[in-house]
Each structure stands twice: as C-alpha cells, then as structure tokens.
Amino acid sequence: MTIRDELNQQIRPAKKLFLSGITCFFAGIAVSMASQPPRGGPPPVTLAIVFVGWFLAAIGMAKMWNALKCPSCKERLWFLHSSMGSSIWSLTIPATFRFCPFCGTSVDSPAPGA
Numbered sequence: 001m002t003i004r005d006e007l008n009q010q011i012r013p014a015k016k017l018f019l020s021g022i023t024c025f026f027a028g029i030a031v032s033m034a035s036q037p038p039r040g041g042p043p044p045v046t047l048a049i050v051f052v053g054w055f056l057a058a059i060g061m062a063k064m065w066n067a068l069k070c071p072s073c074k075e076r077l078w079f080l081h082s083s084m085g086s087s088i089w090s091l092t093i094p095a096t097f098r099f100c101p102f103c104g105t106s107v108d109s110p111a112p113g114a
C-alpha cells in the first residue's frame with residue numbers, strides 16, 4: 001500500500017460524513033426558504049435537519065483535519081486537500097499532490113506501516 005492509498009483511506013469516511021452533513025444543511029435551508037408556514041418561520045423539522053446537517057459537517061471537518069496526516073512525519077496535510085484544486089466532492093487526495101511538503105516523502109512510495 002502506498003502513502004497515497006493510506007491518505008485516501010483516512011480521508012474517505014470523514015469526507016463522506018462532511019459531504020452528507022453539508023448536503024443536509026443546505027437542503028434544510030432550501031426547504032425552509034421554500035416553505036410557507038402558516039405563522040411565519042420555517043417548520044421545526046427543517047430547522048432540525050439544518051442543525052443536524054451542520055453538526056455532521058462540523059464533525060466530518062474535524063475528522064478530516066485530524067485524520068489527514070503524513071504517515072512519515074505526522075504533519076497535518078488537511079490544508080492541501082482544500083487548496084490543491086481538488087473538487088469538494090472528491091473523496092481522494094489530488095493527483096497533483098506528489099510529495100509531503102514537510103518531509104519530502106513521495107506519496108506514491110510504500111507506506112511505513114505497510
């Protein structure tokens with residue numbers, strides 16, 4: 001297994017959680033804005049969806065921040081995922097990311113533990 005495989009394995013579950021949370025959040029907001037409740041204000045159930053979505057997205061983001069570390073030097077690589085032109089929907093680290101900027105290890109080299 002390469003370091004890239006390992007990083008992808010780390011980011012996938014956290015990213016899925018984040019994406020489902022953010023989808024839930026915006027879907028809840030859209031439903032709230034579209035609905036015309038009788039006494040003003042969105043129905044409580046859509047507010048609950050918005051808060052649950054926000055909560056899931058926050059947990060997913062914290063997990064991504066915590067999980068995405070270089071297996072070689074243990075530095076956090078979270079910022080790379082968001083800044084290297086990868087799509088927000090992408091569940092893998094970008095192909096253009098080839099070396100850890102902290103220790104210079106190639107992400108296509110075998111993972112230390114493997």
Ligand SMILES: [Zn+2]
Nearest residue numbers: 070073100103
């Ligand atoms: Zn490193």
